[in-house]
Amino acid sequence: xxxxxxxxxxxxxxxxxxxxxxxxxxxxxxxxxxxxxxxxxxxxxxxxxxxxxxxxxxxxxxxxxxxxxxxxxxxxxxxxxxxxxxxxxxxxxxxxxxxxxxxxxxxxxxxxxxxxxxxxxxxxxxxxxxxxxxxxxxxxxxxxxxxxxxxxxxxxxxxxxxxxxxxxxxxxxxxxxxxxxxxxxxxxxxxxxxxxxxxxxxxxxxxxxxxxxxxxxxxxxxxxxxxxxxxxxxxxxxxxxxxxxxxxxxxxxxxxxxxxxxxxxxxxxxxxxxxxxxxxxxxxxxxxxxxxxxxxxxxxxxxxxxxxxxxxxxxxxxxxxxxxxxxxxxxxxxxxxxxxxxxxxxxxxxxxxxxxxxxxxxxxxxxxxxxxxxxxxxxxxxxxxxxxxxxxxxxxxxxxxxxxxxxxxxxxxxxxxxxxxxxxxxxxxxxxxxxxxxxxxxxxxxxxxxxxxxxxxxxxxxxxxxxxxxxxxxxxxxxxxxxxxxxxxxxxxxxxxxxxxxxxxxxxxxxxxxxxxxxxxxxxxxxxxxxxxxxxxxxxxxxxxxxxxxxxxxxxxxxxxxxxxxxxxxxxxxxxxxxxxxxxxxxxxxxxxxxxxxxxxxxxxxxxxxxxxxxxxxxxxx
Numbered sequence: 001x002x003x004x005x006x007x008x009x010x011x012x013x014x015x016x017x018x019x020x021x022x023x024x025x026x027x028x029x030x031x032x033x034x035x036x037x038x039x040x041x042x043x044x045x046x047x048x049x050x051x052x053x054x055x056x057x058x059x060x061x062x063x064x065x066x067x068x069x070x071x072x073x074x075x076x077x078x079x080x081x082x083x084x085x086x087x088x089x090x091x092x093x094x095x096x097x098x099x100x101x102x103x104x105x106x107x108x109x110x111x112x113x114x115x116x117x118x119x120x121x122x123x124x125x126x127x128x129x130x131x132x133x134x135x136x137x138x139x140x141x142x143x144x145x146x147x148x149x150x151x152x153x154x155x156x157x158x159x160x161x162x163x164x165x166x167x168x169x170x171x172x173x174x175x176x177x178x179x180x181x182x183x184x185x186x187x188x189x190x191x192x193x194x195x196x197x198x199x200x201x202x203x204x205x206x207x208x209x210x211x212x213x214x215x216x217x218x219x220x221x222x223x224x225x226x227x228x229x230x231x232x233x234x235x236x237x238x239x240x241x242x243x244x245x246x247x248x249x250x251x252x253x254x255x256x257x258x259x260x261x262x263x264x265x266x267x268x269x270x271x272x273x274x275x276x277x278x279x280x281x282x283x284x285x286x287x288x289x290x291x292x293x294x295x296x297x298x299x300x301x302x303x304x305x306x307x308x309x310x311x312x313x314x315x316x317x318x319x320x321x322x323x324x325x326x327x328x329x330x331x332x333x334x335x336x337x338x339x340x341x342x343x344x345x346x347x348x349x350x351x352x353x354x355x356x357x358x359x360x361x362x363x364x365x366x367x368x369x370x371x372x373x374x375x376x377x378x379x380x381x382x383x384x385x386x387x388x389x390x391x392x393x394x395x396x397x398x399x400x401x402x403x404x405x406x407x408x409x410x411x412x413x414x415x416x417x418x419x420x421x422x423x424x425x426x427x428x429x430x431x432x433x434x435x436x437x438x439x440x441x442x443x444x445x446x447x448x449x450x451x452x453x454x455x456x457x458x459x460x461x462x463x464x465x466x467x468x469x470x471x472x473x474x475x476x477x478x479x480x481x482x483x484x485x486x487x488x489x490x491x492x493x494x495x496x497x498x499x500x501x502x503x504x505x506x507x508x509x510x511x512x513x514x515x516x517x518x519x520x521x522x523x524x525x526x527x528x529x530x531x532x533x534x535x536x537x538x539x540x541x542x543x544x545x546x547x548x549x550x551x552x553x554x555x556x557x558x559x560x561x562x563x564x565x566x567x568x569x570x571x572x573x574x575x576x577x578x579x580x581x582x583x584x585x586x587x588x589x590x591x592x593x594x595x596x597x598x599x600x601x602x603x604x605x606x607x608x609x610x611x612x613x614x615x616x617x618x619x620x621x622x
Contacts, residue, residue: 001068001091013450025064029057041326060101065239066096088132090126097122167193223518228256232370236377246276249377253336253370254350255279257363261334262350266378269583272347275555280331280351282551287501293321299344304367305335306359334359336367341377345382349375401601410441464608465506467538471531474510482523485514488530497533498608509578518576520599521546538605545598554591 002022003123029171057270073081073088101119105111170193235252239245250262260279261466265286272286272295286295297303297320326332331351348371419432424430437510468489475485489495499506510529531542549558559576579589586606593599 001065001072004072019040055105062098062102084133086129091130093126094123097115115132118585247278249374250276250278252349253374254527256366258353259350262348264281264346264348266346275349284325288458302337302339304364309333338375339370341380345375404539410445410524414441448564462500462502464498464500465503467499467531468495471504471529473507474514474529477511478514481518483521484528485524488528490532494533497536497538499605505581509581510540512578520544536607537606542602548595548597548599549593550595
């Protein structure tokens with residue numbers, strides 16, 4: 001009552017608990033309690049107080065409660081009194097009766113037996129009035145509501161009390177109807193009952209069931225939105241910038257609905273790849289070709305998809321088609337789109353909750369709010385990573401400027417040699433100078449290559465090339481390194497398969513993948529370059545039986561620029577540039593690998609046909 005009165009006066013909870021009056025009141029209660037304990041049997045002339053503290057303490061407490069109740073009701077706005085009227089009446093009757101009981105006890109120095117016996121009946125008669133007030137407060141103002149946490153723990157204590165009462169009654173009858181061993185059986189039963197109670201209290205599923213039941217029957221809103229918002233801000237403001245980043249995002253959305261975890265897909269180019277998962281098995285990535293209907297539905301509607309509801313009534317989602325591979329195993333409970341500024345940045349699939357629950361508009365609103373916040377965090381991280389990569393590229397370009405400067409000097413030296421060769425080629429001194437200049441140029445180039453460790457790609461226009469010739473060129477370039485590259489062309493493959501692409505750049509990209517495979521494979525192992533034509537697409541597969549890569553490394557480091565496992569020997573941009581080049585040419589780069597099982601890089605590029613060439617020429621002519 002004191003705290004309700006403080007809320008009406010605009011006093012916050014922290015200020016309330018720091019109040020000197022409150023602590024003074026607690027001190028007074030402790031003094032009264034100690035006085036009752038120290039002088040329980042003292043005669044009247046030996047007491048420090050004229051009345052027993054055991055009677056004075058409750059009387060003072062009753063008076064304070066009645067005063068606070070009157071002040072609280074007086075200061076409530078008139079439009080809110082309707083919802084709390086019966087609560088105030090019931091409380092006033094209960095404590096008014098206690099005022100009569102303890103007034104009589106203080107007057108006659110003993111508690112009247114009749115008044116004490118009737119006291120429980122008076123409280124029971126007032127309980128329905130308080131129940132009516134609780135029902136009315138569901139549609140009233142939030143000012144008079146109890147917090148979700150207080151209601152939950154009060155209900156938990158209430159249920160625990162009922163449990164212990166029932167167990168005590170059972171134990172009593174066990175002793176009553178038992179034999180000489182009745183007392184021993186009762187003790188064993190009570191210990192067993194307490195153990196079961198501890199197990200229930202420690203069970204997350206049991207607490208979830210109780211929380212759902214309390215939300216349904218005692219609270220006007222399922223969520224304390226202020227508390228949920230504060231929890232989300234606290235969690236997201238301290239996100240670790242490491243491998244757990246995306247896992248913590250999943251938990252930030254799963255915890256309010258009591259879900260143990262889920263899976264997070266994040267947009268990367270034209271696909272949505274898995275960035276993290278918790279308490280759910282790994283699922284494939286989402287692509288426009290296979291999951292276009294789902295992605296378009298999430299982009300346009302922003303709806304939270306209840307997967308069990310979708311299974312029962314797909315028509316509620318406007319004929320949405322979800323791929324069977326996402327529904328297999330019934331792992332996903334909800335699909336939550338992550339929208340930021342109208343753009344779908346990702347998708348969260350939540351696992352089934354510990355306790356069965358029915359979703360309503362409050363759950364959907366909460367998930368949409370959290371989804372919007374998660375999308376903003378994902379977009380922010382992508383922007384931050386891009387800025388970091390741009391800074392590294394800027395440093396790389398500055399370094400390249402020095403390389404270009406050295407190359408220009410070397411070209412100038414060699415140009416002088418070429419210009420004077422025709423006129424002085426018969427002069428022995430000129431030949432000596434030429435050899436010395438060439439030796440100097442070679443040394444400078446070697447020194448530059450040792451620093452750069454990355455062969456520059458030749459910028460050229462796209463041209464029509466033979467896919468088999470490209471594969472043979474890669475094999476020829478990598479012939480000096482072990483294990484030797486095996487070129488595999490399955491029977492039936494069109495050996496005249498054509499591509500329209502920058503030849504030297506493609507040879508460099510495939511050569512880099514083959515070189516990585518050779519470096520990851522022992523000399524007695526194998527590295528294969530396989531070429532085939534599949535549905536109008538040229539497929540280059542680079543396969544090895546080397547050390548392989550973990551799923552986490554593939555997801556978080558493989559395509560990250562300037563992240564290398566070769567120490568100072570590499571710059572970590574080879575695979576990144578390879579994927580960028582392939583994607584720019586309407587292709588794709590897929591990776592399949594496992595530790596100790598080798599790796600396979602699959603490069604898919606559209607084949608060039610004569611029809612495409614004719615259409616291009618007609619377009620130019622028009």
